[in-house]
Amino acid sequence: LQIERHDNCAYDYLEIRDGTNENSPLIGHFCGYDKPEDIRSTSNTLWMKFVSDGTVNKAGFAANFFKEEDECAKPDNGGCEQRCVNTLGSYRCACDPGYELGPDKKSCEAACGGLLTKLNGTITTPGWPKEYPPNKNCVWQVVAPTQYRISMKFEFFELEGNEVCKYDYVEIRSGLSSDSKLHGKFCGTEVPEVITSQYNNMRIEFRSDNTVSKKGFKAHFFSDKDECSKDNGGCQHECINTVGSYVCQCRNGFVLHENKHDCKEAECEQKIHSPNGIITSPNWPDKYPSRKECTWEISATPGQRVKLTFNEFEIEQHQECAYDHLEVFDGESEKSPILGRLCGNKIPDPLIATGNKMFLRFISDASVQRKGFQATHTTECGGRLKAETKPKDLYSHAQFGDNNYPVQADCDWLLVAERGYRVELMFQTFEVEEEADCGYDYVELFDGHDKTAVRLGRFCGSGPPEEIYSAGEALLLHFHTDDTINKKGFHIRYRSIKYPDSVHTKK
Structure with missing residues (x-):
């Protein structure tokens, strides 16, 4: 368009009307150098008139005209499964909210992914319960209130792949980003265990390649308040969060009080079967009592070695540890080979048993008392x-x-x-x-x-x-x-x- 310029197009101009004559509805008067937008009539006729006065001449205009068919008006809706949108010279298919176009650009399938802020809900692969489509990448971000944790439980699971999960898979992470802590990458037909987030958010990402499709998965997520995240749940020692509640747990050497929150000293003979925990002298962190003999028999999983690491250590000093002392044995009793007889204020080096059993014996005499010791027992493989x-x-x-x-x-x-x-x-x-x-x-x-x-x-x-x-x-x-x-x-x-x-x- 190159027509003599004027604010009101009073001299040279192109006039276009939506109909058959000069009385039809005016679409516009055009002049200057700005190319108009594409123009479409509402019927099968468009009326155009070009006018030039007796003075300035320009190059004029050039336009293409063609008949435009409304493909969406056909009985088959343009072949679109849900919505048909007519465009200039063509058309396109669209989907209702909650759906997205399939690979053929005509059919619609359930949209996947999104931000979920409900306390509980259900997540399924696209097209469930039919086979999921190829070349899909779905990301769900589940966000719960502060102090909550999110658990994911799979009801059905069937994805292409085996242990390697190269092709189709679902990844679950604590956090919202793609580099958050990974809980697992899953495929095949084995239903994953229940997964609980570390924080108040969880990321679930599903990918399918361009070949084999399976039925997919159906999973339920639910959020539970972590009572332990505030004031340790009121527990004196350890707080263990459970679904819908929590429980207090005492360190080794203590038992739970009747009020279910405080801990009191346990009997002085203990058998420990947990893979890790804390051992303390009686009455810790206060001074140990006099005339006390306590034993701990630690049993770990066969094939693992028991390791004892001291965090604090303060027992009456003697060159030969003849008075108050802690003995550590490489086995299940005091008849096993001794790993060390310990006393004084210096924190001992870690002790490792040759097998999955370790025996400890603490003895205090009638005189001097000290703070005692706190040690962590863990396991080492090999x-x-x-x-x-x-x-x-x-x-x-x-x-x-x-x-x-x-x-x-x-x-x-x-x-x-x-x-x-x-x-x-x-x-x-x-x-x-x-x-x-x-x-x-x-x-x-x-x-x-x-x-x-x-x-x-x-x-x-x-x-x-x-x-x-x-x-x-x-x-x-x-x-x-x-x-x-x-x-x-x-x-x-x-x-x-x-x-x-x-x-x-x-x-």
Whole structure:
């Protein structure tokens, strides 16, 4: 458009009307150099008139005209499943709120993802209960009030993939960003355990590739107030949050008071079976009483070693610790080898048992009393284990059966048989992150005392290896995990037997 310019287009102009003549509704008078927007008539006729006066001449105008069909007026609604939007020369399909266009740009499917602020609700894959479509990326961000935690429970789960989750998967994180703490990456048909967020928000991301589709998943989320986040729930020692409530728990050496919040000193003989906890001298943090003898028998998961780390230590000093003292034994009683007899004010170095049992005995005399001690008992994987003719158990981690194995672990177990015998290894349970070359998490076996010995194999996945036999008296088991996906772990039974030298694994 290049027509002599005037504010009111009084000299040269192009006049366009919506109809058949100069009395039809005026669409506009146009002049100057600004190209008008595309113009569409309301009927099948458009009237145009060009006028120039006797003075200034310009290049004029050039326009394309064509008949515009309203495809959306057809009986089939333009082929659109829900809404048809007519455009100049064409049309497009649209969907109702809560739906989005499918890959064919005509059908509509349930939209996925979004911000959810309800205390509870349901999340499903797109198209549920039909198969989810390919090439989907859905992100749900669930936000609960402060002091709340969010739990996710799956009712149904069926995604393409196996242990590796390369293709279709769902990721669950504590937090709202894509780099928040990862709780797990899931695929296949195994229904994940209930997942609870660390904070008051949770991110759920679902991805599907362009090939195989499955039924998907249906999950329920619910928010629960974390009473422990404020004033420790009123608990004197530890507060444990539960769904809809909370419970107070006392440290080792104490029992819960009748009021269910305070803790009082327990009897002085304790048997401890938890993988970690705190041990204190009687009456801690006040001075221990006189004429006291207390014992603690700590039992950890078979295959794990008990570790004792002192946080505070103040016991009556004596060069030979003849008066008040703490004795630590490498086994289940005071008849086991002693790891240390301790007294004084210097914090001792950590003590590690060779096996899954440790025994502590504290004795105070009739005279001087001090503050005592506070120590943390934990577990460490690995160690030297004696294989006997009676089978023994070995578990991948201390909380086997309750939690998946930890990330970034490197554990070495040396299994040594009796003289003249071989080691037999039988996998009872085996579930380790799967990868074609077992490059992420794996169990590796060596036919000897160290990793220079012949390697018997590297194993991962969910199929337990067959029985394994050493050629000599020793077998080294190495367990490695990376920093991402963790699984159930493994349970092994081992013993010493007589077996031909040339055979390693049962065929």
